[in-house]
Amino acid sequence: MDFAEGIEKILDMSFPKEKGTVRGLINSYAREFSENKKSIIEGKVPAWPVRLAISFICSRSGRWAALGIKAREQLEGRNLMDLLKERELNSFLDNVYTRHGRAYKESKEKISQFLTALEGLNNELKGWPKNERVKRFEQKIEKILETQAHIGRKGRDNILRDCGFLNYIPIDVHEQRFLLRTGIFHKYASLTESDPTDYDHLANAMSRFSKNELNELEVNGTRLSEAPGLVDLIIWHFSQEKTEKEISLTICAKDPKCEKCPLKNLCLFAKLHS
Numbered sequence: 675m676d677f678a679e680g681i682e683k684i685l686d687m688s689f690p691k692e693k694g695t696v697r698g699l700i701n702s703y704a705r706e707f708s709e710n711k712k713s714i715i716e717g718k719v720p721a722w723p724v725r726l727a728i729s730f731i732c733s734r735s736g737r738w739a740a741l742g743i744k745a746r747e748q749l750e751g752r753n754l755m756d757l758l759k760e761r762e763l764n765s766f767l768d769n770v771y772t773r774h775g776r777a778y779k780e781s782k783e784k785i786s787q788f789l790t791a792l793e794g795l796n797n798e799l800k801g802w803p804k805n806e807r808v809k810r811f812e813q814k815i816e817k818i819l820e821t822q823a824h825i826g827r828k829g830r831d832n833i834l835r836d837c838g839f840l841n842y843i844p845i846d847v848h849e850q851r852f853l854l855r856t857g858i859f860h861k862y863a864s865l866t867e868s869d870p871t872d873y874d875h876l877a878n879a880m881s882r883f884s885k886n887e888l889n890e891l892e893v894n895g896t897r898l899s900e901a902p903g904l905v906d907l908i909i910w911h912f913s914q915e916k917t918e919k920e921i922s923l924t925i926c927a928k929d930p931k932c933e934k935c936p937l938k939n940l941c942l943f944a945k946l947h948s
């Protein structure tokens with residue numbers, strides 16, 4: 675048994691409270707991300723990552739999860755660029771926040787700046803040669819997310835991954851815990867990047883792990899060795915405790931369920947504690 679076989683077994687596991695397997699869910703993400711990239715090639719900024727960015731602005735990159743959910747619900751069916759009109763933006767924010775406090779005002783300013791920059795990018799994108807659009811878009815959107823939307827590193831990596839750039843890995847506490855417990859971090863961190871609290875060191879270890887161990891595995895026609903952003907999603911759904919949709923296996927969670935885990939013969943923590 676190696677990690678590729680273990681991850682394959684995780685892909686075939688079913689969610690306890692939702693219909694379907696991890697593979698089915700990751701396939702649907704991969705299809706959506708690929709559609710988003712196609713949209714960029716066609717010269718159009720994809721809508722879903724923009725929605726996600728606005729919900730990150732409103733929820734402080736997901737720290738206020740309930741506000742993020744409310745924001746995404748309020749954005750459903752809206753023409754996002756309509757939020758450049760003050761009346762539309764006020765009506766959206768009035769439905770997300772209960773009062774006109776500091777968070778309301780800051781979100782209003784950031785959303786206006788973000789969408790103004792995005793409108794410019796949308797116009798530029800169509801004028802670029804088709805074979806240069808993906809690369810130029812990646813560089814521009816990252817800057818806009820940082821300087822106009824003021825979204826932090828993990829949020830930016832999440833949005834870029836969802837735009838179809840599958841080398842971006844939004845590391846959070848679930849991936850960090852998994853990488854440390856399994857010993858993957860110990861094996862794939864380099865001597866110069868060995869701090870398990872450093873975002874880049876964790877992401878680089880994950881990327882090396884994917885490249886070295888998951889070359890044989892594919893999701894939606896994409897090799898996982900080339901798509902650590904999808905590996906990140908598999909680990910997240912494997913380890914996360916609870917979401918509003920119950921789309922988690924909750925195995926390598928806060929209290930690990932090693933007896934049910936397909937990786938138990940490979941995992942450092944399980945070896946030391948069985």
Ligand code: SF4
Pocket residue numbers: 855856925926927930931932933935936937938941942943944
């Ligand atoms: S064996 Fe236990 S600690 Fe290791 S990955 Fe599985 S659940 Fe996590």
